[in-house]
Amino acid sequence: xxxxxxxxxxxxxxxxxxxxxxxxxxxxxxxxxxxxxxxxxxxxxxxxxxxxxxxxxxxxxxxxxxxxxxxxxxxxxxxxxxxxxxxxxxxxxxxxxxxxxxxxxxxxxxxxxxxxxxxxxxxxxxxxxxxxxxxxxxxxxxxxxxxxxxxxxxxxxxxxxxxxxxxxxxxxxxxxxxxxxxxxxxxxxxxxxxxxxxxxxxxxxxxxxxxxxxxxxxxxxxxxxxxxxxxxxxxxxxxxxxxxxxxxxxxxxxxxxxxxxxxxxxxxxxxxxxxxxxxxxxxxxxxxxxxxxxxxxxxxxxxxxxxx
Numbered sequence: 001x002x003x004x005x006x007x008x009x010x011x012x013x014x015x016x017x018x019x020x021x022x023x024x025x026x027x028x029x030x031x032x033x034x035x036x037x038x039x040x041x042x043x044x045x046x047x048x049x050x051x052x053x054x055x056x057x058x059x060x061x062x063x064x065x066x067x068x069x070x071x072x073x074x075x076x077x078x079x080x081x082x083x084x085x086x087x088x089x090x091x092x093x094x095x096x097x098x099x100x101x102x103x104x105x106x107x108x109x110x111x112x113x114x115x116x117x118x119x120x121x122x123x124x125x126x127x128x129x130x131x132x133x134x135x136x137x138x139x140x141x142x143x144x145x146x147x148x149x150x151x152x153x154x155x156x157x158x159x160x161x162x163x164x165x166x167x168x169x170x171x172x173x174x175x176x177x178x179x180x181x182x183x184x185x186x187x188x189x190x191x192x193x194x195x196x197x198x199x200x201x202x203x204x205x206x207x208x209x210x211x212x213x214x215x216x217x218x219x220x221x222x223x224x225x226x227x228x229x230x231x232x233x234x235x236x237x238x239x240x241x242x243x244x245x246x247x248x249x250x251x252x253x254x255x256x257x258x259x260x261x262x263x264x265x266x267x268x269x270x271x272x273x274x275x276x277x278x279x280x281x282x283x284x285x286x287x288x289x290x291x292x293x294x295x296x297x298x299x300x301x302x303x304x305x306x307x308x
Contacts, residue, residue: 017300024266025299028280029081029187029214031056034069036288043076044306046292050079052110054187054281057083059118063098070106077306080108081146085116086131090123095131099140110144111137112187129169132176142182147173149186149213151200167207174209190216190283194264197277205276214279215265220257220294221286255286257294 029052032040040046043053053073057066070080082102089095102108113128125131128147137145150166170186177184191197201213218226262280269275284291295303 017298018263018266019300020266020270021263021298022300022302024262024269025280025295026302027052027278028282028295028299028303029054030282030284030288030291032069032073032284032288033058034061034065036284037069037073040288042307043073043078046289046305047078048302048304049077049306053078053080054112055080055082057085057088057116059085059088059116063101067101067105070102070108074106074108079110080106081110081112081144082108083112083114083116084128084131085114085118086125086127087116087118087121089125089131092124092134092136094123095125095134096136099136099142103140109140109142110146110182111142112146112148113137114148127169129172129176132173132180137182138180144185145180145182146185146187146214147211149188151188151191151197151215170204170209170211171207174211177211185212185214185278187214187281188216190218192218192258192261194261194268197261197265198268198275201276210276212278213276214281215277216281216283217258217262218256219282219284219286219291220255221290223256225285226256259298262298 027050028048030047031054033056037055043051047053055066055069055073066082070082074080084095084098089098102111113131115127131137132145132147149170173184173186197215201215204210204213265277269277282291282295292303292305296305
């Protein structure tokens with residue numbers, strides 16, 4: 001099957017590319033898994049040069065598959081950021097081995113550290129803070145470390161619906177960022193409404209947490225697919241955006257696209273240049289190609305594939 005080959009787009013179906021969206025999408029990242037990456041013949045036909053590609057590590061995925069995927073994507077010229085889910089890492093020796101495998105076989109020097117979606121830890125680690133405290137990423141000379149952010153809270157961490165534990169963890173991570181040589185940032189869960197995202201980001205800044213925010217955005221997908229993932233991932237009040245759409249018969253069968261939330265965030269960023277959301281991170285829940293095509297059609301020069 002022939003590779004897709006897109007020409008530079010400076011218009012979308014309904015007119016010119018929105019320049020604020022184009023600017024906001026500059027340097028976006030995207031998340032894949034080994035099984036979804038296998039469906040992409042060549043990432044250079046879909047993603048801009050230099051796009052950071054996160055590799056999600058789902059419980060049960062062999063580390064060998066993760067490293068193989070990292071090497072393949074790195075060989076195509078993209079910086080790779082694998083997940084390190086604390087609760088599926090048995091001990092420090094296992095963590096050190098994973099770091100060594102990623103570095104030795106795929107040249108990885110950046111990572112997303114998170115607790116992971118496992119209820120009962122497999123070993124010694126329970127949180128991303130413990131991974132940071134191990135000192136193994138600094139020892140290995142990792143240049144960039146991202147940690148999780150939750151614009152609408154996290155019921156796994158704060159079952160009572162508050163944000164106390166999440167906030168305490170963010171303050172700890174802020175302090176850690178001042179001691180490590182690695183660049184740190186927050187990579188967030190996706191949400192569907194810009195207003196709570198903006199309020200959350202502004203609240204962090206007021207609290208003295210100035211880590212750059214890479215905001216999670218769900219890519220285009222069937223509405224039913226998004227609602228399923230949103231419920232499973234604990235998306236908060238902005239889930240109402242999808243539920244309202246589901247009640248509109250004229251929109252029920254149409255695929256969701258993130259145009260509205262991205263445009264509102266982009267406009268806010270343009271009006272407030274010091275806004276601490278610096279990048280967009282896509283969760284391609286409807287497929288990597290579908291997500292990349294949306295970015296190409298809406299992002300102008302910011303989203304043109306490497307081999308366009």
